[in-house]
Amino acid sequence: MPLLEIKNLHARVGDREILKGIDLSVNAGEVHAIMGPNGSGKSTLAQVLSGRELYVVTEGQVLYEGQDLLGLSPEDRARAGIFLAFQYPVEIPGVSNMYFLKAALNTIRKNRGEEELDAMDFLNLIREKMKLMEMDQTLLNRPVNTGFSGGEKKRNEIFQMAVLEPRLAILDETDSGLDIDALRTVAGGVNALRSPQRSMIVVTHYQRLLNYIVPDFVHVLSQGRIVKSGGKELALQLEESGYAGLGIEDEDEVAAV
Amino acid sequence: MTGVSQEIGEWLIDFTAQEPAEPWLQEIRDAAFQRFSELGFPTTRNEEWRFTNVAPIARTNFRNVLSAPSEIPEAARRHLAKHAPADHPFVALNTAFLNSVTVHIIPAGAVVEQPIEIRFHIDEQAGPPAVHPRVLVLAGANAQCTIVESYTGAGRYLTNAVTEIVAGENAVVDHYKIQRESLEAFHISTLAAQLGRGANFVTHNIALGGALVRNDVNVVLSEGTEATVNGLYIVNGAQHVDNHTSIDHAKPHGTSHELYKGILDGRAHAVFNGRIIVRKDAQKTDSKQTNKNLVLSDDAVIDTKPELQIHADDVRCTHGATIGQLDAESLFYLRSRGIGKNEARSLLTYAFAQDIVDRIKVAHLRDSLEKHLFEKFHEHAHE
Numbered sequence: 001m002p003l004l005e006i007k008n009l010h011a012r013v014g015d016r017e018i019l020k021g022i023d024l025s026v027n028a029g030e031v032h033a034i035m036g037p038n039g040s041g042k043s044t045l046a047q048v049l050s051g052r053e054l055y056v057v058t059e060g061q062v063l064y065e066g067q068d069l070l071g072l073s074p075e076d077r078a079r080a081g082i083f084l085a086f087q088y089p090v091e092i093p094g095v096s097n098m099y100f101l102k103a104a105l106n107t108i109r110k111n112r113g114e115e116e117l118d119a120m121d122f123l124n125l126i127r128e129k130m131k132l133m134e135m136d137q138t139l140l141n142r143p144v145n146t147g148f149s150g151g152e153k154k155r156n157e158i159f160q161m162a163v164l165e166p167r168l169a170i171l172d173e174t175d176s177g178l179d180i181d182a183l184r185t186v187a188g189g190v191n192a193l194r195s196p197q198r199s200m201i202v203v204t205h206y207q208r209l210l211n212y213i214v215p216d217f218v219h220v221l222s223q224g225r226i227v228k229s230g231g232k233e234l235a236l237q238l239e240e241s242g243y244a245g246l247g248i249e250d251e252d253e254v255a256a257v
Numbered sequence: 258m259t260g261v262s263q264e265i266g267e268w269l270i271d272f273t274a275q276e277p278a279e280p281w282l283q284e285i286r287d288a289a290f291q292r293f294s295e296l297g298f299p300t301t302r303n304e305e306w307r308f309t310n311v312a313p314i315a316r317t318n319f320r321n322v323l324s325a326p327s328e329i330p331e332a333a334r335r336h337l338a339k340h341a342p343a344d345h346p347f348v349a350l351n352t353a354f355l356n357s358v359t360v361h362i363i364p365a366g367a368v369v370e371q372p373i374e375i376r377f378h379i380d381e382q383a384g385p386p387a388v389h390p391r392v393l394v395l396a397g398a399n400a401q402c403t404i405v406e407s408y409t410g411a412g413r414y415l416t417n418a419v420t421e422i423v424a425g426e427n428a429v430v431d432h433y434k435i436q437r438e439s440l441e442a443f444h445i446s447t448l449a450a451q452l453g454r455g456a457n458f459v460t461h462n463i464a465l466g467g468a469l470v471r472n473d474v475n476v477v478l479s480e481g482t483e484a485t486v487n488g489l490y491i492v493n494g495a496q497h498v499d500n501h502t503s504i505d506h507a508k509p510h511g512t513s514h515e516l517y518k519g520i521l522d523g524r525a526h527a528v529f530n531g532r533i534i535v536r537k538d539a540q541k542t543d544s545k546q547t548n549k550n551l552v553l554s555d556d557a558v559i560d561t562k563p564e565l566q567i568h569a570d571d572v573r574c575t576h577g578a579t580i581g582q583l584d585a586e587s588l589f590y591l592r593s594r595g596i597g598k599n600e601a602r603s604l605l606t607y608a609f610a611q612d613i614v615d616r617i618k619v620a621h622l623r624d625s626l627e628k629h630l631f632e633k634f635h636e637h638a639h640e
Binding site for chain 1: 584586587589590591592593594595596597598600601604605607608609610611612
């Protein structure tokens with residue numbers, strides 16, 4: 001049984017249909033890259049999978065561990081092991097990173113039937129994970145993402161992923177806005193989390209990230225449908241000939257919604 | 258007309274039944290009651306009271322509870338009833354029933370490390386009772402002190418409080434008023450602060466309880482004075498809270514920062530009216546006013562109004578008001594990490610008040626307020 005199975009998924013925002021029949025199957029341990037021009041629906045797919053209420057699913061089905069996913073609230077999806085690394089992590093003044101992450105981890109642990117961590121064990125865990133992401137520990141005492149640079153925000157996303165240990169991680173344009181050093185760190189963090197039990201969906205516009213996070217499969221999205229699937233070499237082919245090489249026009253107009 | 262004289266009549270009986278005071282005080286009382294009988298209780302036709310209907314107070318036959326007269330030092334006499342606005346009907350009423358005054362005199366240059374705690378508590382009793390707490394703080398030049406006023410009680414009653422604070426040159430006064438009255442109580446309060454040259458004054462007005470609440474905060478600055486006027490109001494159910502502030506820049510080079518934040522739920526109604534006056538003389542004034550409101554329900558109402566009266570030309574005055582709901586993006590972000598919807602809402606609500614709470618320097622006050630907020634919004638989360 002695949003970990004995630006998407007069947008004929010249609011979704012819209014307002015009266016604009018963005019996803020027009022997505023089929024995708026992700027097995028445990030696999031890394032799938034979703035590529036496509038702006039406005040092709042990649043980010044929408046990531047948001048729909050994590051339960052964003054802005055998007056309305058009009059047709060199709062998503063099974064996670066064999067169970068219906070679309071009926072679950074965002075928090076229940078997270079507790080079931082789904083993690084979205086945001087393209088634009090939200091700044092939340094007044095909520096400390098530390099408090100937030102501890103509350104999140106303990107909720108998820110409780111759901112997994114594990115004991116909640118006390119302050120000491122929690123601190124030891126995050127120290128270890130921070131080292132992995134080369135993060136400054138002072139960031140933890142600050143409010144969530146508040147005053148973080150773009151790179152710090154993206155690192156913080158992967159750091160949270162390392163702490164929460166999801167079964168399915170969805171990375172939404174995690175490479176956008178990163179310089180090459182930050183990209184290497186972030187990709188290094190992601191690679192350290194690859195395991196036979198953990199699957200990943202890596203959404204990206206550019207092939208660059210896939211030099212560092214090498215996918216098992218690459219899918220090209222255009223106008224809300226997967227128009228081509230292949231192995232990691234498909235990404236390289238896109239790098240050479242661009243989306244135009246596949247006969248895909250830029251879909252910026254849709255992105256402007 | 259009969260309505261008004263009836264309203265006043267009940268108070269007149271209690272007023273005349275008071276033990277006569279020393280002549281100087283009796284004179285003040287008489288003038289105040291005279292003023293009150295001319296003014297009567299304000300109606301919503303009065304612009305200052307447009308959003309706050311005190312008819313439930315006017316209609317109630319209160320029993321005025323008078324504390325034993327206190328010894329009022331000579332130095333205090335020069336200031337008593339000189340700073341609070343005499344034409345405010347409730348100030349006039351308070352002054353008419355002046356008996357005991359909580360007086361704190363901080364001599365010039367003295368530094369009082371421990372917060373001065375002033376507590377007013379009303380136990381449940383028949384009546385319903387009306388009390389008129391009166392505080393006078395005189396901080397001499399270069400003196401330093403922290404004042405904490407707290408108001409609590411049980412049952413139905415009226416608290417009608419007046420506090421006058423006079424800060425001398427370069428004095429540093431940190432003032433807190435924390436109001437946790439019973440949810441059936443009426444609470445009317447006026448703070449008048451007269452600040453000397455170079456003085457630094459901070460006041461925090463925390464309003465949590467009461468059925469009908471009106472706070473007036475009047476601050477007058479002198480040359481180079483710095484004033485911080487902050488407030489936090491948290492209302493639910495049918496609570497009504499009205500904050501009227503007035504920051505008067507009378508002299509040049511004054512600085513004022515004002516931040517009032519409100520959290521409204523249920524059918525609560527909040528009012529914020531922030532008046533900033535910059536007198537002709539008060540060049541180089543720097544004044545900033547902010548009022549932010551978080552509205553958690555569809556039925557809560559906020560009326561917010563800045564009122565700038567600027568008569569000088571070389572000044573910087575900014576003001577802004579916001580009314581918003583919990584941020585949907587933040588809510589989704591928290592939920593996407595496994596935090597439940599209700600807990601996420603309570604966390605964000607708590608976070609909204611956090612910057613006011615963080616500025617409270619008295620540790621026990623900050624802790625108890627944090628606890629109150631946490632419990633309040635946790636309760637809310639589990640509804």
